[in-house]
Amino acid sequence: MTAHSRAIHSNQPGPHQDLARRVERSLQHAWRKPVADHTREAFAQAKDWLAARPRRPLMLDAGCGVGLSTRRLANAHPDCAVIGVDRSGDRLSREHGEPPDNALLLRADLVDLWRLALAAGWQPRQHYLLYPNPYPKSVHLKMRWHGHPVFPVIPALGGRLELRSNWALYVEEFALALHQATGIQAAVEAFDPGETPLTPFEDKYRRSGQTLWRLVAELPHRPELLPG
Ligand SMILES: C[S@@+](CC[C@H](N)C(=O)[O-])C[C@H]1O[C@@H](n2cnc3c(N)ncnc32)[C@H](O)[C@@H]1O
Numbered sequence: 263m264t265a266h267s268r269a270i271h272s273n274q275p276g277p278h279q280d281l282a283r284r285v286e287r288s289l290q291h292a293w294r295k296p297v298a299d300h301t302r303e304a305f306a307q308a309k310d311w312l313a314a315r316p317r318r319p320l321m322l323d324a325g326c327g328v329g330l331s332t333r334r335l336a337n338a339h340p341d342c343a344v345i346g347v348d349r350s351g352d353r354l355s356r357e358h359g360e361p362p363d364n365a366l367l368l369r370a371d372l373v374d375l376w377r378l379a380l381a382a383g384w385q386p387r388q389h390y391l392l393y394p395n396p397y398p399k400s401v402h403l404k405m406r407w408h409g410h411p412v413f414p415v416i417p418a419l420g421g422r423l424e425l426r427s428n429w430a431l432y433v434e435e436f437a438l439a440l441h442q443a444t445g446i447q448a449a450v451e452a453f454d455p456g457e458t459p460l461t462p463f464e465d466k467y468r469r470s471g472q473t474l475w476r477l478v479a480e481l482p483h484r485p486e487l488l489p490g
Contacts, residue, residue, distance in 0.1 A: 266470055267428075267466045267467055267469075267470040267472065268470075269428070269470075269472050270396055270398050270428060270429040270431075271398065272398035272399065272400070272429070272431065273398075273399060273400050274398070274400045274431060276431070277431065277434060277435050277438055278400060278403045278409070278435060280403060280409075281403065281408070281409065281435055281438060281439060282438070282442060284403065284404065284409045285408065285409075285413060285439045285442045285443060286442070287411070288410070288411045288412075288413045288414050289414055289442075289443060289487070289489060290489055291411075291489055292488065292489045292490065293411035293412060295373070295411075297374040297377065297378060298371055298374055300369075300370070300371075301370040301371045301374035301375050301378070302374070302378065304368050304369060304370040304375070305370065305374075305375055305378040305379070305382075307368070308345055308366060308368055308370075308375075309382065311343075311345075311366050312343055312345075315343045315364065318341060318342055318343040318364065319341065319342045319343070319386075319387035319388075320342065320343050320344075320345065320384060320385070320386045320387060321335055321336075321339060321342045321343070321344040321345070321386060321387060321388045321389070321390070322344075322345055322347065322379075322386045322388070322389045322390065322419075323335060323344060323345065323346040323347065323390045323392065324347055324372050324376075324389065324390065324391050324394075325347070325348060325372065325391060325392065325393075325394050325395075326346030326347060326348050326354075326367065326392070327348055327350070327353050327461065327462060327463070328353050328354070328356045328358055328462060329346045329348070329353075329354060329358060329361065329365075329367045330358055330460075330461055330462060331346070331390065331392055331460045331461045332344055332345070332346025332361065332365050332366075332367060333358065333359070333361050333362065333365055334460055335365075335388075335390070335460075336361065336362045336364045336365035337362055339364075340362075340364060342364060342387065342388075343364055343366070344364060344365045344366070345365075345366045345368055346365065346366070346367045346368065347368045347369075347370050347372055347375055348367075348368075348369065348370075349369065349370065349371050349372070350369075351369050354367050354369055372412075373410065373412045376412060376415040376416065376419065377412065377415055379419060380415050380418055380419055380485055380488070384419065385419065385420055385421065385483045386419055386420070386421040387421050387422065388421055388422045388423075388424070389416070389419060389421045389422070389423045389424070390424050390426075391407065391416075391423070391424070391425040391426070392424075392425075392426050392460060392461050392463070392464065393426055393427055393428065393461060393463040393464060393467075394406070394407055394425075394427065394432070396427065396428075396429045396432050398429065398431075406432060406435065406436075407436065408435050408436045408438075408439035408440075409435075409439075413439060413443070414443055414487045414488050414489075415488065417440060417443050417444050417446075417479075417481050417484065417487060418483070418484050418485050418486075418487040418488055419481075419483065420481045420482050420483030420484060421480075421481060421483075422478065422479070422480055422481075423477075423478070423479045423480075423481055424476060424477070424478045425476060425477045426453075426460075426464065426474060426475070426476045427474075427475050427476075428463075428467040428472045428473070428474055428475070429475070430450065430452075430473070430475045432475075433450045433475040433476065433477050434450050436477060437449075437450050437477050440477075440479060443487060444481065444484070444487070446479055446480075446481065448477045448478065448479035449477065449478075450475060450476075450477050451475070451476060451477075452473050452474065452475055453474055453475070453476050454468075454474070455468060455474065
């Protein structure tokens with residue numbers, strides 16, 4: 263069956279002119295927005311859940327939506343503890359079956375959860391950013407993860423980071439920001455998930471005939487990337 267999801271349209275002809283300046287600012291100036299209570303509570307729950315699964319490598323599914331990818335990653339990696347995070351309680355509560363014992367679905371704001379995770383010394387083995395909201399208007403650069411003040415926390419956590427999007431420019435900009443922050447050059451590549459898409463958005467875009475893009479980077483754990 264085909265689907266009808268329109269390709270991303272943006273008023274940007276190429277990488278945003280302000281990207282390097284925004285990344286530099288996030289690397290130079292600590293972002294001190296207070297952590298919301300609900301995410302602090304969710305993080306405490308996640309810590310207890312992880313403590314009950316000692317020695318299991320951690321996988322993060324950041325912006326997991328309804329959590330299908332979290333369930334699939336957990337089933338594919340039974341030795342790992344997989345935490346899917348989304349701020350939408352509505353999406354997380356949709357009925358897709360009980361997650362396996364090595365998967366946790368957590369309602370939390372990533373901008374806070376990532377900072378708490380880094381402060382607690384979490385070192386994910388794998389970190390997925392699957393189809394983040396693109397915010398394609400150029401005026402919304404600061405809402406894309408690489409234009410957001412929290413950006414340095416993502417590479418600082420380390421691990422195998424995988425970003426997927428149906429918008430090549432999002433992945434290209436992320437690669438530029440990653441290089442600026444870490445010196446690591448990650449290739450941007452088109453890819454085909456075949457008959458086994460990992461997420462509902464991936465499935466929708468694929469069935470609409472859109473090209474899917476991704477970037478994979480092996481990152482060392484580097485908390486010092488954050489300004490003091
Ligand atoms: C386009 S959806 C993709 C969902 C899923 N990864 C997929 O591919 O089907 C983006 C998701 O990111 C979540 N999200 C956006 N900003 C977030 C934030 N600050 N904290 C947690 N989740 C966030 C949204 O609620 C939404 O579910």
